[in-house]
Amino acid sequence: MKKMNIVLLALALAFGVGCAKKSTAPVPGTINTFDAYAARTIGDAQQALVSTKAWEFCSDQKFPAQVSFDGNSYPCDPAAGPFPSVGRPILYKAEQSYNVALSAAQAYHSGASSDTAGLTQALTQLGIDIGQLLTGIGKGN
Amino acid sequence: MLSIITIILGLVPVVLKGIPGISATIQQIIADVTASVAALLGSGALTQPNANTILAAWAGVIAALKNDPNLPASSLSAVAELEKIVQSVMLQDSKLAQSVDWSTFHQITPVA
Numbered sequence: 001m002k003k004m005n006i007v008l009l010a011l012a013l014a015f016g017v018g019c020a021k022k023s024t025a026p027v028p029g030t031i032n033t034f035d036a037y038a039a040r041t042i043g044d045a046q047q048a049l050v051s052t053k054a055w056e057f058c059s060d061q062k063f064p065a066q067v068s069f070d071g072n073s074y075p076c077d078p079a080a081g082p083f084p085s086v087g088r089p090i091l092y093k094a095e096q097s098y099n100v101a102l103s104a105a106q107a108y109h110s111g112a113s114s115d116t117a118g119l120t121q122a123l124t125q126l127g128i129d130i131g132q133l134l135t136g137i138g139k140g141n
Numbered sequence: 142m143l144s145i146i147t148i149i150l151g152l153v154p155v156v157l158k159g160i161p162g163i164s165a166t167i168q169q170i171i172a173d174v175t176a177s178v179a180a181l182l183g184s185g186a187l188t189q190p191n192a193n194t195i196l197a198a199w200a201g202v203i204a205a206l207k208n209d210p211n212l213p214a215s216s217l218s219a220v221a222e223l224e225k226i227v228q229s230v231m232l233q234d235s236k237l238a239q240s241v242d243w244s245t246f247h248q249i250t251p252v253a
Contacts, residue, residue: 029241039241040234044145047233049249051226056252070250077225081218088253095251102246109243131148134226138156140219 031109034116038105041123045098045130050074052091052137059083087137094129101126146192146234147182149227153199154178156223160206160216167205174198196231200224 030036050072057067058076060083066075101122107113154175157163163171178195203224207217 027238027241029243036241039243039246040237041145042246043237043241044230044234046246046249047230048145048149048226051229053249053252055222055226070247079218080222081215084219092251092253095249099248099251102248106243106246127145127148130145131152134149134223135152135155138152138220138223139159140216 031111034119035105035109038101038108038119038123041126042098042102042105045094045101045126048130048134049091049095049098052087052133053095055080055137056083056088056091084137084140086139087133090129090133090136094126094133097122097126097129146231149230150178150192150195150199151182153223153227156220157199157202157206160212160220162209162212163206164209164211167202167209170202170205174202192231192234196227 026033027036027039030039050070053069054067054074054076057069057074058064058080061067061076063076063078063080066073068074101119104113104115104119104122108116108119113119154171157171158168178198181191181195203220206212206220
């Protein structure tokens with residue numbers, strides 16, 4: 001079942017990349033539609049990861065008013081309850097995937113790299129890891 | 142194109158179905174919403190308004206679950222937090238569909 005979920009996620013992401021390449025609508029701040037797709041994936045993933053990490057930090061520190069990491073502060077909500085222990089290793093893995101994808105996306109955006117295959121693979125892995133992370137923490141424990 | 146949003150919205154029912162002790166009525170609602178959402182996600186025609194509508198549907202299911210005293214509080218708090226995260230991602234996604242500021246993206250320090 002877990003393998004099937006991963007396959008479905010990979011297919012969905014692969015389909016998504018294909019759609020992005022065919023789209024022609026430009027987005028301000030991007031150099032082309034693939035760049036826009038990469039930026040959107042990175043931005044969405046960053047939001048999911050930062051929100052999840054804030055929950056983890058708040059839980060670990062017994063829910064103070066706010067927590068700080070990576071140069072930013074985030075408010076805590078005690079109603080969130082304890083961060084699920086199952087989420088820690090998958091959050092760590094997703095953060096690593098995010099950093100890899102971000103570096104690749106920034107290199108593509110700046111023109112330092114034209115490796116679309118490598119970036120696609122990094123974004124696909126990031127999507128899979130984000131999906132597994134949210135599924136894991138949503139189930140709790 | 143909403144790839145991560147598409148994935149996230151597709152995962153919500155997986156999480157909800159995993160909550161132990163859900164009543165048959167709610168299970169049927171989850172199945173009905175899942176079928177409708179699957180048709181939309183599978184069509185490849187997911188737009189921002191559609192995504193918001195899907196999230197609103199799941200929010201309604203989650204609200205109903207919160208009112209069921211027979212469900213474990215730990216499961217519901219985790220689902221409620223997941224809902225908040227999904228909402229924040231959707232807000233971010235709608236902004237990125239309009240314009241992108243690459244300076245807002247930063248590395249995240251993994252903590253083992």
